[in-house]
Amino acid sequence: MCGMIGPMSPTPARTSSHAILAAARAVLEDDGLDGLTMQAVAARVGVRAPSLYKHVVDRAALIRGVADAVVADLEDALAISRPSAEPGDDLRAIARRYRAFVRANPAGYGLLFADLPAGAAPDPGRLALLARPILETVARVVGESDALPAARTFVAWAHGFTSMERAGAFRLGGDIDAAYAAGVDVILRGISGPVTPAST
Amino acid sequence: MCGMIGPMSPTPARTSSHAILAAARAVLEDDGLDGLTMQAVAARVGVRAPSLYKHVVDRAALIRGVADAVVADLEDALAISRPSAEPGDDLRAIARRYRAFVRANPAGYGLLFADLPAGAAPDPGRLALLARPILETVARVVGESDALPAARTFVAWAHGFTSMERAGAFRLGGDIDAAYAAGVDVILRGISGPVTPAST
């Protein structure tokens, strides 16, 4: 009873949106955004490039699909299942997982804040959801009213550090792992203090 | 005595490497990296695309030239002419100038830590020079021995904040200018404290 799965077709689809998305993501990590051609993706799923247009509007939409999938995965990676009694530990855990994710998905993560061709940028609404666990955790440190700027300091640092590391920008030696761990603590100490500048 | 300037030529050059670089930079800011085509640059300097290859190896080298020029300009923008008695004020000034530069050169700055086609990335040595004024200023705050990780926290934050702002990532409202100013102070307060984590 094939009919229970779907309508009979003279020629059933030889690929799917899901397979195309997975292939595109794999090609991106292997060969970078320039290597993410319609032909490369098509070859990976076993069809010719024109067939992709049955499932994808165009290359920009395919890139956006990959970017959105990366955002969703990062969201999962940052979710806090069981909050610790010490919010600072939760923020350290978020920082650790953030960096692990960027290292595991360097090219994919690079899509999130890059300037991409029109229509290829990830959904801003989904991207904004990433802030939630960070904002909540920071709020447990500094209180709701001061949480937004403090969370922005944290997320800017986490994004900046991991992006620069990904680009190979830390070239002056030293222990990068230690610098990252020290960074969270610098921010935790900084946001825990008074709101007025330290120098006055 | 034209000979004093250069050898006589049947057809003197109608453009120059300098003009091509300036045109490429302008095209980049106007139309993004995708719009930075050889034809667009050629049109801007008044020749046809093939003529560019008399001055530039290929498109990747042209992009690298632009990126290196941006790095050089940012280096100038961050240089501290007259150190203040209060190193924290100097770090705030660096932060302010860093953000102003990114806002004035959004597409150009985007080249510095992006994943570019092979051969298009800026010279890592030049890029590393950007760290010098930051490292020196941070050293005046925390001492030479702790300067490197502290400077990495600062530069990661500055890069991350300005990159995210450039990408339009701060969408939850609030005062972005204030969040940036607060961020420097968070880091200043954080690096001025003890080296051990705040939570223990």
Place this chain on the structure above:
DNA sequence: ACCTGAACACCGTTCAAGT
């Protein structure tokens, strides 16, 4: 109903030919 080759537009790059 999906897949494909062929075709077209566009871009990077080379090169023989113009001046």
Place this chain on the structure above:
DNA sequence: ACCTGAACACCGTTCAAGT
């Protein structure tokens, strides 16, 4: 000595034709 049109390779995209 520099510039150009023509040519080639490559990629995104469309579409008529195949099954």
